[in-house]
Amino acid sequence: MDYTQSKLQTMQRLFEGTVDYARASLVLAELGYAVSAEELASYRLWTDYMPLYDVNPYTEEQHNLHVIWELLDKVPLGLNCAFAIPFRQMIAKRLFKRCGEGFVCADGCRFNFGNQIELGDNVSWNMGCYIDAKGGVVMDDYCMLTEYVKIFSHNHSEVDHMVRTYAPVHIGAYAKLFTNCTVLPGVTVGTGAMVATSAVVTKDVPAYTLVTGIPAKPQRERQVQSLDSAVYNQYMLKDRLFQVKK
DSSP: OOHHHHHHHHHHHHTTSOOOHHHHHHHHHHHTOOOOHHHHHHOOOGGGGSGGGGTSOOOHHHHHHHHHHHHHTTSGGGGOHHHHHHHHHHHHHHHSSEEOSOOEEOTTOEEEOGGGEEEOTTOEEOTTOEEEOTTOEEEOTTOEEOTTOEEOOEEEOSSOTTOEEEOOEEEOTTOEEOTTOEEOTTOEEOTTOEEOTTOEEOSOBOTTEEEETTTTEEEEEOSSOOOOHHHHOOOSSGGGTTSOOO
8 A cells, every 4th residue: 555545544544533623633643734632722714703603603623624624735745636636525525515426626725614515426626716605605516617716605795894695606517617717696507507717707607508708698508518427528637537437
């Protein structure tokens, strides 16, 4: 067994129980951090200071998993995809509200309120994506985010920044969101839809429709319309690595 597989097996054993402060300290030690359970308990995330936290707080385990997710990107092991991708899958299955099989996530992806994120099977996020999940974000099977996609599910009052509104975002199966596009609160991106690079989506996108521009507007229908995974082959990496072969 090589180093990477041995390290993954160690993490799996540590994740068999509740990831409380003591266990999270052991996980972080495996990543190369010397953080005591007492120190970890004192950490306050950005999420902790959001108004929504008063009604939807993290549990101790969710807090710790979020810390581990963030710190993974700051150690050499975070560059080792053979470790980092399956390890992020482990975290997401415990932290997110729902996470299906075959989730692939590159480095630099961040979110708030991971307990408000729901993923189907074979969802993929390329590097640098940001998911504001305050109002809830759902991504169905084979949804794909390319680099630096941003999704927002809350907004602020023009007058009082502390007055916020929340609206869920739903990204349909086989939808594909291209580099640096932005999806605003309350939007549904339909099944098989495509959002072009740098587009800003302010309204619902019909199924199998390509939208472009600011604000995003329909340009054409997707050339092939199917729910057959063999037709789209919408996997993130070669040979469908780390994902479920359907």
